[in-house]
Amino acid sequence: MKRFLLALTTFALVAGAVEAKTANEEQEAIKFANNIIKKMTLREKFGQLEQFVTRKGVVTGPEGVKRDIESAIRNGEVGSFLSIRKPEEALRLQKMSVEESRLGIPLIFGYDIIHGCKVIFPENLAMACSWNLEAVERAARVAAEESVAAGIHWTFSPMCDISVDPRWSRVSEGAGEDPYLGAKIAAAMVRGYQGDDLSSDKTIAACVKHFAAYGAAQAGRDYNTVDMSELMFRNLYLPPYKAALDAGAVTVMSSFNDFHGVPASGNKWLLYDLLRKELGFKGFVVSDWNAVHEMIIHGVAANGKDAAELALKAHLNMDMVGGDYIAYGEQLVKEGRISEKLVDELVREVLVIKYRLGLFEDPYRYGSQKQEGAYYRPEHLAFARNVAAESMVLLKNNGVLPLQKGVKIALIGPFADSQIDQLGAWRGLGEKEHSITIRTALEERFGKENVLYTKACECGRYKNGLIEGGIEEAVKIAEQSDVILLSMGLSGWHSGESRSRAEITVPADQQQLLDALKKTGKKIVVLLATGRAMDIRNEVEKSDAVLLTWHGGTMEGPAVADLVSGDKNPSGHLTMSFPYHVGQIPVHYNSKNTGRPAKSQFKAQGYSASYVDMQNAPLFPFGYGLSYSEFEYSDLKVLTPTVELGGVVKVSVKVTNKGKYDGDDVAQLYVHDIVAETTRPVRELKGFERLSLKAGESKVVTFEVPTSDLAYCHQDMSWKADKGDFKVWVGADSYATLEGRFTIK
Numbered sequence: 001m002k003r004f005l006l007a008l009t010t011f012a013l014v015a016g017a018v019e020a021k022t023a024n025e026e027q028e029a030i031k032f033a034n035n036i037i038k039k040m041t042l043r044e045k046f047g048q049l050e051q052f053v054t055r056k057g058v059v060t061g062p063e064g065v066k067r068d069i070e071s072a073i074r075n076g077e078v079g080s081f082l083s084i085r086k087p088e089e090a091l092r093l094q095k096m097s098v099e100e101s102r103l104g105i106p107l108i109f110g111y112d113i114i115h116g117c118k119v120i121f122p123e124n125l126a127m128a129c130s131w132n133l134e135a136v137e138r139a140a141r142v143a144a145e146e147s148v149a150a151g152i153h154w155t156f157s158p159m160c161d162i163s164v165d166p167r168w169s170r171v172s173e174g175a176g177e178d179p180y181l182g183a184k185i186a187a188a189m190v191r192g193y194q195g196d197d198l199s200s201d202k203t204i205a206a207c208v209k210h211f212a213a214y215g216a217a218q219a220g221r222d223y224n225t226v227d228m229s230e231l232m233f234r235n236l237y238l239p240p241y242k243a244a245l246d247a248g249a250v251t252v253m254s255s256f257n258d259f260h261g262v263p264a265s266g267n268k269w270l271l272y273d274l275l276r277k278e279l280g281f282k283g284f285v286v287s288d289w290n291a292v293h294e295m296i297i298h299g300v301a302a303n304g305k306d307a308a309e310l311a312l313k314a315h316l317n318m319d320m321v322g323g324d325y326i327a328y329g330e331q332l333v334k335e336g337r338i339s340e341k342l343v344d345e346l347v348r349e350v351l352v353i354k355y356r357l358g359l360f361e362d363p364y365r366y367g368s369q370k371q372e373g374a375y376y377r378p379e380h381l382a383f384a385r386n387v388a389a390e391s392m393v394l395l396k397n398n399g400v401l402p403l404q405k406g407v408k409i410a411l412i413g414p415f416a417d418s419q420i421d422q423l424g425a426w427r428g429l430g431e432k433e434h435s436i437t438i439r440t441a442l443e444e445r446f447g448k449e450n451v452l453y454t455k456a457c458e459c460g461r462y463k464n465g466l467i468e469g470g471i472e473e474a475v476k477i478a479e480q481s482d483v484i485l486l487s488m489g490l491s492g493w494h495s496g497e498s499r500s501r502a503e504i505t506v507p508a509d510q511q512q513l514l515d516a517l518k519k520t521g522k523k524i525v526v527l528l529a530t531g532r533a534m535d536i537r538n539e540v541e542k543s544d545a546v547l548l549t550w551h552g553g554t555m556e557g558p559a560v561a562d563l564v565s566g567d568k569n570p571s572g573h574l575t576m577s578f579p580y581h582v583g584q585i586p587v588h589y590n591s592k593n594t595g596r597p598a599k600s601q602f603k604a605q606g607y608s609a610s611y612v613d614m615q616n617a618p619l620f621p622f623g624y625g626l627s628y629s630e631f632e633y634s635d636l637k638v639l640t641p642t643v644e645l646g647g648v649v650k651v652s653v654k655v656t657n658k659g660k661y662d663g664d665d666v667a668q669l670y671v672h673d674i675v676a677e678t679t680r681p682v683r684e685l686k687g688f689e690r691l692s693l694k695a696g697e698s699k700v701v702t703f704e705v706p707t708s709d710l711a712y713c714h715q716d717m718s719w720k721a722d723k724g725d726f727k728v729w730v731g732a733d734s735y736a737t738l739e740g741r742f743t744i745k
């Protein structure tokens with residue numbers, strides 16, 4: 001009898017869902033959710049607000065409590081799981097929830113699909129350096145398609161955190177230091193994941209994280225406290241989150257940090273006043289891992305019950321793994337500390353997204369595709385190879401690259417043949433066996449007999465340091481070769497969550513290896529593996545070329561081979577300044593003038609905003625990147641010397657490829673608001689265009705900047721552009737020298 005009733009309930013929900021697909025989707029979804037809510041017990045409601053894991057491997061901190069997951073599902077005490085790696089397992093749990101729980105509400109499965117699911121793309125900071133929004137969007141779509149096949153409904157991405165501190169290991173997950181570019185990338189990723197139909201079998205739900213200002217963790221220590229003015233927050237940190245929301249992202253993750261003294265997961269100003277009322281967000285918010293419970297340790301809640309109350313009152317819908325909602329939610333309502341109306345709202349927002357994903361219509365649709373055909377498709381791998389090549393940044397080249405035909409290569413270093421490291425952090429469901437390493441790709445491109453390889457050194461989580469005899473072997477093969485390619489830097493393990501570093505130089509043993517190789521007198525090309533900006537003064541000085549290869553993903557090797565051989569021309573440009581020294585941090589291009597700016601950014605000096613022992617300028621600025629060609633910028637014309645507020649500023653510039661190679665460059669437009677109500681950055685990116693130019697070819701690029709893009713936060717927190725004079729520059733990095741002026745009237 002019970003079974004029959006269950007089946008009936010499920011059928012009723014499914015039938016309702018099919019009908020609801022017509023007419024106004026949102027209204028229908030709300031109606032649908034309300035109907036379910038009417039049937040739910042209070043415990044089942046809190047169940048929808050709980051997200052659990054089934055595996056033991058705790059990656060982000062102790063959440064402690066052991067649960068019998070299966071009875072929790074059958075009792076309707078869980079609404080979501082994260083990090084389920086196997087589609088069969090997702091299917092098993094989904095069946096349990098749909099067919100064995102009283103109301104048959106489907107589960108939603110979330111996963112960290114950050115830069116690829118099976119095909120792994122370069123880490124996000126790297127991908128941003130392509131300045132290729134179409135590619136970023138398509139990479140997210142590829143990830144979504146593979147996720148659907150793997151039974152995943154929802155990714156915890158894009159990470160929209162601006163950061164100016166490369167000691168913080170999570171810079172690898174974001175787009176870098178600039179709010180304008182960060183906003184464009186965040187929106188592109190949301191479009192890629194979600195498309196225009198959440199229920200399509202090619203899309204998944206996105207999650208805007210980490211709300212908010214997580215990237216400003218003090219001293220670059222992950223999870224650390226954040227404190228900044230609201231003005232700074234609105235100007236520099238909010239734009240990417242907002243852009244992702246405007247692009248339609250349906251979920252948000254609250255961050256670990258406190259903000260203005262209140263942990264984000266209990267911060268009503270952030271999660272309700274700003275996010276819902278001001279920004280109009282209608283989806284649901286999930287906490288970061290155990291972040292509700294951690295409010296006890298932050299010192300704003302005495303126990304789990306208080307923590308749950310704070311989070312619920314802040315309008316945080318879903319508790320990731322902590323368990324305090326299901327443990328204390330009912331009591332909080334019964335004691336009158338939380339109203340059932342609020343609980344219903346929180347539940348409704350979750351159910352609406354499940355509905356929009358099509359989960360009520362067919363809870364088994366995800367993960368039921370033929371996985372073999374969906375994963376690692378050749379066209380996706382070819383695309384990933386191209387994205388990796390466009391993400392790599394040539395930082396130095398004294399003419400050694402591209403390599404001559406028939407050259408004999410000594411390939412040395414810890415990452416040259418490491419399938420795992422090139423995948424970086426948060427490698428989704430990517431399997432290292434599919435990675436093509438630099439060694440494999442170079443052997444194929446240049447011939448096995450022309451590539452001598454040795455690792456020489458270890459670098460990673462478990463093993464570090466020189467291998468016995470490593471230097472000797474490296475020197476030996478270098479002497480038998482024409483050129484040394486040295487793959488050095490930091491491992492995949494050094495990127496992502498919880499890998500903050502006080503030192504951002506290349507580990508000492510690898511420097512020792514470089515010194516030994518330098519003595520051979522052979523040309524040295526450094527292939528820099530990293531997920532963060534680093535102080536690489538030493539490597540730049542001692543080498544002939546530096547190619548920033550990042551953790552380039554599944555197809556890193558072929559991308560490196562494409563670039564060093566000259567089959568492709570490097571075109572990446574930095575989206576995070578590379579400091580000259582760790583002591584300069586935060587170092588970023590969009591700093592303020594102050595009343596006493598340094599006379600030179602390149603010299604130590606006193607009585608100005610500078611150091612007496614070091615330059616202010618980074619080693620490589622935001623926007624920087626070389627090519628095998630030389631691009632000349634000329635004829636800057638401000639086509640609209642005066643423009644009405646609300647109008648569009650137009651600026652054109654001629655770009656000429658003066659080199660011997662065809663190539664791509666990223667033309668960048670910067671502005672400075674000369675007199676404003678509050679102090680403005682010395683430069684702000686307000687436009688960019690990736691362009692392809694044949695050797696010898698010229699193109700005129702016209703930028704169109706709506707004056708609304710020149711808006712900023714005023715003293716009363718209003719966001720608007722002002723009338724007045726502006727400087728404008730266009731060039732290939734944030735040091736662009738071609739200058740013009742315009743006035744907003």
Ligand code: NOJ
Pocket residue numbers: 060082112156209288289497
């Ligand atoms: C903690 C991380 O901060 C967050 O980015 C991630 O999505 C969650 N854990 C889930 O793995």
